[in-house]
Amino acid sequence: MPSTAALTPGLSSFLKSLKTNPIDTSIDNLISLLKRRQIRHSRSCATATAYLLLRVISACRTSDAGKLIERVQSVGRRLIAAQPREMVVGNIVRRVLGLIRDEAEDDREGDFTLSEAGSESQPQTPRATDDPSVHEGSDRSLSRPPFPTINTTPISMFNLLSHPEPQPSLPGTPVSASPSGRFPSYTPTKDIRAEVLDGIGEIIDELGQVDDQIAAYALDHIHSNEIILTHTSSTTVQRFLLKAAAKRKFTVIHAESYPNNHEATHATVSGKETGDDEIMSTESFQKPLIALGITVILIPDSAVFALMSRVNKVILGTHSVLANGGLVAAAGTRVIARAAKLHQTPVVVASGVYKLSPVYPFDFESLIEYGDASKVIPYEDGDLVDQLDVQNPLYDYVPAELVDLYITNLGGHAPSYLYRIVSDHYRKEDISF
Amino acid sequence: MSAPADKKPAADPAAEKLSGAELKKKAKAEKAARRARERADRDAAGGTPGPKDGAGKKGAGAGGAAGGKDAGAGGQKGQRQQQRRGSTQGGPEAKKRPVENKNVAVFGHLYGQPRRTSVAGAGKEVHPAVLALGLQMRDYVVCGSSARCVATLLAFKRVIEAYTTPLGTSLSRHLTTHLSHQITYLSTCRPLSISQGNAIRALKLEIASIDPSVPEAEAKAALSEFIDSFIREKITVADQVIAGSAAQKIQDGDVIVTYAGSSLVKQTLLAAAREGKRFRVSVIDSRPLFEGKNLARTLVAAGLDVQYTLVHGISHAIKDATKVFLGAHAMTSNGRLYSRVGTALVAMSAKERAGGVEVPVIVCCETVKFTDRVALDSIVVNELADADELVEVQAPQQLTGLPDPAAAAAAAEQETKKGGKPNQTAHSGQSAAAEFPTDASPLANWKETPNLQLLNIMYDVTPAQYVDMVVTEMGSLPPSAVPIVHRMSTNM
Numbered sequence: 001m002p003s004t005a006a007l008t009p010g011l012s013s014f015l016k017s018l019k020t021n022p023i024d025t026s027i028d029n030l031i032s033l034l035k036r037r038q039i040r041h042s043r044s045c046a047t048a049t050a051y052l053l054l055r056v057i058s059a060c061r062t063s064d065a066g067k068l069i070e071r072v073q074s075v076g077r078r079l080i081a082a083q084p085r086e087m088v089v090g091n092i093v094r095r096v097l098g099l100i101r102d103e104a105e106d107d108r109e110g111d112f113t114l115s116e117a118g119s120e121s122q123p124q125t126p127r128a129t130d131d132p133s134v135h136e137g138s139d140r141s142l143s144r145p146p147f148p149t150i151n152t153t154p155i156s157m158f159n160l161l162s163h164p165e166p167q168p169s170l171p172g173t174p175v176s177a178s179p180s181g182r183f184p185s186y187t188p189t190k191d192i193r194a195e196v197l198d199g200i201g202e203i204i205d206e207l208g209q210v211d212d213q214i215a216a217y218a219l220d221h222i223h224s225n226e227i228i229l230t231h232t233s234s235t236t237v238q239r240f241l242l243k244a245a246a247k248r249k250f251t252v253i254h255a256e257s258y259p260n261n262h263e264a265t266h267a268t269v270s271g272k273e274t275g276d277d278e279i280m281s282t283e284s285f286q287k288p289l290i291a292l293g294i295t296v297i298l299i300p301d302s303a304v305f306a307l308m309s310r311v312n313k314v315i316l317g318t319h320s321v322l323a324n325g326g327l328v329a330a331a332g333t334r335v336i337a338r339a340a341k342l343h344q345t346p347v348v349v350a351s352g353v354y355k356l357s358p359v360y361p362f363d364f365e366s367l368i369e370y371g372d373a374s375k376v377i378p379y380e381d382g383d384l385v386d387q388l389d390v391q392n393p394l395y396d397y398v399p400a401e402l403v404d405l406y407i408t409n410l411g412g413h414a415p416s417y418l419y420r421i422v423s424d425h426y427r428k429e430d431i432s433f
Numbered sequence: 434m435s436a437p438a439d440k441k442p443a444a445d446p447a448a449e450k451l452s453g454a455e456l457k458k459k460a461k462a463e464k465a466a467r468r469a470r471e472r473a474d475r476d477a478a479g480g481t482p483g484p485k486d487g488a489g490k491k492g493a494g495a496g497g498a499a500g501g502k503d504a505g506a507g508g509q510k511g512q513r514q515q516q517r518r519g520s521t522q523g524g525p526e527a528k529k530r531p532v533e534n535k536n537v538a539v540f541g542h543l544y545g546q547p548r549r550t551s552v553a554g555a556g557k558e559v560h561p562a563v564l565a566l567g568l569q570m571r572d573y574v575v576c577g578s579s580a581r582c583v584a585t586l587l588a589f590k591r592v593i594e595a596y597t598t599p600l601g602t603s604l605s606r607h608l609t610t611h612l613s614h615q616i617t618y619l620s621t622c623r624p625l626s627i628s629q630g631n632a633i634r635a636l637k638l639e640i641a642s643i644d645p646s647v648p649e650a651e652a653k654a655a656l657s658e659f660i661d662s663f664i665r666e667k668i669t670v671a672d673q674v675i676a677g678s679a680a681q682k683i684q685d686g687d688v689i690v691t692y693a694g695s696s697l698v699k700q701t702l703l704a705a706a707r708e709g710k711r712f713r714v715s716v717i718d719s720r721p722l723f724e725g726k727n728l729a730r731t732l733v734a735a736g737l738d739v740q741y742t743l744v745h746g747i748s749h750a751i752k753d754a755t756k757v758f759l760g761a762h763a764m765t766s767n768g769r770l771y772s773r774v775g776t777a778l779v780a781m782s783a784k785e786r787a788g789g790v791e792v793p794v795i796v797c798c799e800t801v802k803f804t805d806r807v808a809l810d811s812i813v814v815n816e817l818a819d820a821d822e823l824v825e826v827q828a829p830q831q832l833t834g835l836p837d838p839a840a841a842a843a844a845a846e847q848e849t850k851k852g853g854k855p856n857q858t859a860h861s862g863q864s865a866a867a868e869f870p871t872d873a874s875p876l877a878n879w880k881e882t883p884n885l886q887l888l889n890i891m892y893d894v895t896p897a898q899y900v901d902m903v904v905t906e907m908g909s910l911p912p913s914a915v916p917i918v919h920r921m922s923t924n925m
Contacts, residue, residue, distance in 0.1 A: 256823075258720050259743060263875070266825075270882050272875035290884035297537050297886045298876070300823060301744040302719040302775030306811035306893035310539055332745035335778045338785055368749070376743055381726065387733040389740040393749045 009033060011044040018051055023059050026052060027075055034083040042088040042319055043235075046354050047207050049079060049092040054200045057096075063192050065104030072096055073433050085369045085395075087320040087328070087357035092203065094358065094430040099199035101427055103192045203354075206409070210352035211236050213409035215243035221348060221407065226250040226312045229304070229340075232257045232330045233264035234317025236350045238286065240407070241315070245292040252289055253297045253311060255304055257330055259375040260394055269296045301332050305339045314340040314347045320355045323422045325400030325415025327351070328367050331393045337402035346404040353408045358422045358431045364397040467547060535820070535880060537888045543817045549621045556614050560592040563615045567622035573722060577696050578762045578802055579668050582628035585619065589636065590660045593653055603645040604652050609637055624816050627763035627771075627804045635663060667801040671906035676700035679758065679797050679904045680708060687712040687755045690783070690792075693773040694724030695760020697797040699731055702758070706735050715740040715750045719775045721822040721889065744775050751782045754792050759895075761798035761903075766919065767807040768897035768912030770796055771814070774890050780899035793901045796912075800905050803919040811893040820887035825874045 014033055018026050030052050033039045039048055053072060060071055076093030083089060214236055222228065222244040230237050230252060241252060254269050256262045266272075271288030290296050299307060314336060318329040327333075327349060340347045361367060373390040400415040407413075413421065536544045548571050549555075552564045566588045569575040575584045592615055598604045616633060619625060625633070639659045643652050679701040683689065689712055691698050702714055714737055718725030725741065732739045742750050751757075757779060763771040770776065783792040808814045879885050897912040907918055 256720075257745065260745070262825075267875040270875045270879060270885055290882060293884060295538075295884050295886060297888050298823070298879075299888045299890075300720045300774075302773075302778065303888065303890050303893070305777040305781065306774055306815070306890055307539075307888075309810045310812065330745075331749075332747075334748040335744075335782055338748075338781060339778065342781060342785075377726070377741060384726065384730055384733065384741075387739070388729055389738070391740060391742040391746050391749060393742070393746050396745075396748055 009036075009038050011039050011048055014039070014048055015051055018055055023056060026055060027078065031078055031082040034079065034086065034089070037083075040086075042086070042355055043207060043210075043352070045083070045086050046088045046092050047204065049089045050096075050200055050204045050207065052079075053093065053096045054197060054204070057193060057196055057200065060193065065100055065107070065192055068100050068192065068196065069097055072100065076433060085328075085367055087322075087359055088355055090359075091320075091354055091357050091426075094426045094433065095203055095354075096196070096200060097430040097433060098425070098427045099196050100192065101429070103195045103199075106195075107192060207352070207354060210354065210409045211239040214350050214352065214407055215239045217407050217412065218244035219247055220412070221315075221405075222248060222250060222313070224248045224250065227253060227310055229253045229255065229307070229311040229314045229336070229345075230316065231255045231301075231333060231336055232261045232317055233268040234350070235286075236352065237315055237317045238268060238289070240350050241289055241294070242286060242292065245289055245294045249293065251295045251297065253299060253307055255299055255301045255332070255336065257332055258301060259392070260371055261330060266298070269298050301336075304336050308339045308343045308345060311340070311343070311345050314345055316347065316349050318349050318351045318355060319395055320357050321349070321351050321406065321418065323356075323358050323360045323419050325403065325406075325418045326361060326364075327398050327403065328395045329398055331396050334396035334398045334402070337398050341402050347402060348405045348407060349403050350407045353410060353421065353425065356408070356418060356421060356425065358426045361397065367395065367397055369394045463550075535886055537886050539812055540815070540817060540888065540890070542813075543815055546621060548623060548819065549618075555618050558611060558614045559618045560588070560595060560615060562588040562591045563618060567619050570619065571622040576722070576724070577694070577760075578626045578628045579672070579696060579799065581626050582632050582801065583664055583668055585629050586632055586636070586660050586664055589615065589633075590657050593656050593660075596653065598649055604647075604649055605640055605643040605645055608640050612637070612640075627806075628799070628802045631801050631804070632663060632667070636660065668799060671799045671801070672697055672700055674906040675797050675799065675904050676704040678909065679795065680705035680710075682756065682795060682904075683710055683712055685711050688715060688753050689713070690715045690717065690750055690754040690757045690779065691728070692717045692725070692757075692759055692776050692779045693719060693722070694726075694728040695758075695797065697799070698758045698760050699728050701797055702732060702737065703735055706732075706737055713738045713740065715742070715754065717742055717744065717747055717750055717775075717779060719744045719773070721818075722773075724773070744778065747778055747782050751779070751792065754783065757783045757792055757794045759794065759796045759900075761796050761802055762892055763802045763804050763806075764796070764798050764903060764912070764915045765808045765894070766803075766805050766916040767809075768900070768915050769808055770798075770895040770897075770900055770912070771808060771892055772895065774811075774893045777811070777893045777895040777899070780895045784899050794899055796900050796903045798903055798905055800907055800918055800922045803915055803922065805916070805919055808894045811890070814892075814894075816891040818889045818891050820879075820889045823887050823889050824876045824879065 009029075010033070014026075014029060017029065021029065030039075030048055033048070034045070039045055053075065056071060056075055057068060060068055062068065072093060076090065076097070079089050079093065080086075218240045222241070226248075228241065228250060230241070231254075244250070254265065256265045269288065269290070271291060288296075316329060316333055316337070318327045318333075321327045329349075337347050371392045371394040373385075373392050376392045377384050377388060377390050379385060403415050405412050406415060406418065408421070410421065549567065552568065555564060555567075566575065566584055569584070570581055575581055589612060592612065593608070596604075596608060596611060598607055612633075616625070619629075636656075636659070639656065643655065647655075675697060679697075683702075683705040687710075689702065691702075691714065705712065714732055716725040716729045716732070716739060718729075718741065720743070729739050729741050740750065759770065759772060759776055759780065761770055761772050765771055770780070780794050783794050806814065876887070879887055900912045903910050903912055903915065905918065907922070910918060
């Protein structure tokens with residue numbers, strides 16, 4: 001696998017080059033990767049963006065919040081212009097901007113209450129409550145469900161314990177290259193940059209663990225002998241189902257999502273490796289459901305309606321989630337959700353919070369990306385290619401009323417509640433930066 | 434017969450010929466194994482009382498496993514017999530035979546005899562025209578409800594022409610049983626369509642009504658005439674009438690969405706195009722048959738503006754649609770549309786569009802496709818196609834992609850181990866998967882993968898409320914009128 005990763009540019013080669021290349025080269029590199037759609041999974045995009053911003057901020061030789069914000073904004077704008085439909089990039093940029101603003105505000109407050117300045121992460125808890133909890137959960141055990149948002153007033157023991165070891169949470173990240181402002185808590189004006197870098201490290205941690213955190217809720221949603229329909233090869237959904245499969249027996253009907261994702265789907269259901277190195281991360285090396293004794297029935301997308309009357313629950317992955325509770329997911333999701341609604345089958349969407357975008361869609365059409373037409377009509381049918389208008393939409397917009405439940409790493413939410421989570425995670429001033 | 438094959442495997446033409454014979458024998462053995470398995474399955478299913486959700490499923494699973502084992506044993510028996518007879522069937526294949534039952538439990542009732550693979554074993558009374566037609570239908574060369582109906586009737590016409598009444602019986606009595614053999618053969622190739630069933634019923638009725646005193650030649654001529662007029666009235670002319678009246682529904686500037694490849698929809702669109710109407714067509718297609726491709730090709734050739742997408746693009750295609758035209762496999766008596774799988778998704782999308790504007794859904798259907806059966810879901814009544822059709826066949830190796838020499842050597846070695854067996858076709862699937870793990874589809878050997886099932890159903894049932902109008906040769910009706918029209922047309 002490393003050989004293929006080196007050959008085709010993608011997430012892994014980008015992350016590798018990030019350490020050695022100068023900042024501007026890295027930015028251009030990511031922009032071209034996004035433009036060429038060589039990074040296209042939303043988590044890969046998020047990870048790449050987070051690491052890039054980490055590097056950008058660590059290279060920024062200033063501790064002035066205004067300048068940092070400006071720098072991140074300019075980089076963010078360029079990234080978003082490269083792939084405007086990839087909302088995850090914007091989400092990560094906004095979260096980083098929010099981090100900087102929080103730190104700057106805390107800093108100002110900190111001038112007055114110096115007694116509290118010793119604590120590094122505490123001041124940011126009122127807003128980014130989930131981040132510390134995420135962080136701590138990871139340090140201890142991966143399987144532990146994260147703390148729900150509400151009861152996280154993390155002045156608990158965990159916080160005390162996690163203090164002396166902020167470094168292990170970011171192993172091998174470029175942040176270690178800039179240890180200059182590591183423990184600035186004793187200086188009266190603490191280094192915003194270090195705080196922000198820590199925050200980004202937490203975001204990166206969150207990206208790494210989000211699937212496990214979502215999977216932790218699996219047993220709350222899947223009962224024995226259920227028939228579950230899913231679509232595409234989403235690793236989040238697979239992880240979710242695997243977690244449930246460890247305890248319960250059920251049946252999975254898997255629509256193959258032809259033509260854009262069927263190869264990965266086939267590989268997922270049969271447990272064979274894919275040639276796609278982008279999703280070839282450590283997470284994808286997981287057992288297939290069939291190895292756990294779960295019966296998996298692979299069907300063409302067209303058979304969804306016919307089988308829906310037998311399905312108990314539809315569990316879908318998504319590309320990004322919008323503030324109104326609608327989602328942008330792989331093409332074909334909308335008819336599946338529609339058919340499920342018609343049969344009164346609950347539709348559950350599993351998605352990390354990082355996919356939750358503050359964008360409120362007025363023009364759904366602008367969110368949809370169209371893909372390679374040769375996947376629909378191969379070039380063997382040359383005569384047709386010339387004369388037909390071949391359409392290969394990559395995404396569908398699924399309105400909120402078709403979704404019954406969202407499961408994020410913070411728990412289950414009704415679609416109508418999502419705007420609240422949005423306002424928890426992004427600051428108003430960053431929504432359109 | 435196969436003994437010479439061992440002696441001179443190198444002689445190509447001889448090997449070719451004999452391999453054909455061997456294949457036939459293998460098919461026979463496979464059929465025997467399949468029969469055994471089915472019998473075992475049936476026994477097992479009979480043994481488990483009342484398949485209720487929880488415990489029943491477990492029982493059925495166990496029964497299936499047992500059946501599978503039986504089948505494995507049967508298969509091995511077959512292999513052994515063949516080996517005794519001197520055939521060089523590979524031993525490893527017998528071991529690889531799936532032990533697991535690959536039938537999807539919900540559709541258990543639809544797994545009957547698998548489709549016939551060759552003409553081997555067909556009764557000698559089956560007419561060559563019917564033999565050929567059976568294979569054509571199995572391979573979807575003759576595909577589509579009306580096409581199959583017409584082809585069957587034409588084949589039966591030849592059967593009747595070639596038929597002579599044996600001594601001691603009358604034509605009206607014996608010809609029906611003679612036709613029954615043909616029908617049985619056809620139905621082993623692919624389950625008969627509703628239209629075929631209706632046509633056959635009409636034909637049998639006609640045969641039964643022939644006076645025994647009528648001379649044979651005269652009776653045969655009358656039957657030929659009946660078949661011709663049936664095709665003409667029920668299908669050819671009916672199609673023209675339907676195409677004509679459905680084309681009236683198309684207006685300038687319309688965007689017509691259609692699904693898969695209905696011949697009647699094609700005629701309708703071509704008729705409208707001939708009338709000089711300007712409209713756009715959006716063809717939605719589905720795997721694995723890709724019937725819409727042919728439709729799109731024809732429409733493009735007729736100069737229409739055609740857009741083409743697959744099932745995943747339904748909601749995009751429907752967005753600017755103004756009308757949906759659908760073909761039918763059958764219309765059930767409760768007004769539901771029984772058609773190619775995926776049709777229901779298109780009809781549903783048309784009716785539940787986000788803007789709240791409903792797109793009219795128009796079904797084009799001859800009355801010969803009406804049936805008195807009723808259907809509530811797509812599970813009780815359906816047809817299962819071979820699940821292997823879902824496994825993507827890789828394009829043949831490109832010119833540059835010469836086979837890996839190491840793999841070739843391995844294959845050669847394997848071949849010599851097997852005693853230089855000339856035909857490797859039986860193994861090609863597995864060996865390809867083993868030798869080119871990156872090239873072969875991950876599903877290539879799904880049958881050996883435990884717990885993985887593939888389901889390839891042919892039809893689904895669209896609820897009546899999604900259908901606004903059924904255009905038939907008797908006029909345009911609401912779906913609720915189907916049983917009335919069916920009664921009228923059968924009583925006539």
